[in-house]
Amino acid sequence: MAYAPANESDKQTLPILLSPEKQSQYYIVNNHTWSLRFGLICMTSAIVFVTFWSLYQVIQAFVSIILIYPFVSCIHLYSEKSHKKCFKSATY
Incomplete structure (x- = not known):
């Protein structure tokens, strides 16, 4: 799992379920999409x-x-x- 700033909206992202301030700053970038598809x-x-x-x-x-x-x-x-x-x- 990699972390990307929230302003990179062109990536497939999911919110981090930690604290509210972290959720507003960062999103989890799913690097395992292709491996899951495979x-x-x-x-x-x-x-x-x-x-x-x-x-x-x-x-x-x-x-x-x-x-x-x-x-x-x-x-x-x-x-x-x-x-x-x-x-x-x-x-x-």
Whole structure:
């Protein structure tokens, strides 16, 4: 944090919350604006990345289930009837 005289009105300033006479003489100049913006951009991009990555994982899981299900739907370990229906030539 840097301190600037109150007559430098062209800078982005915030009042000092100390005594009233200090508030009238000086303002706090925010030197961390760009670092805060950079942090906000990084945080936002990370949230977007995690959101889309999670959505991608969910879609990939559903696609895998849809593609694999026809091949494994005939495999039932405890149902001999469904085995005979799927594999007509099977002898048990």
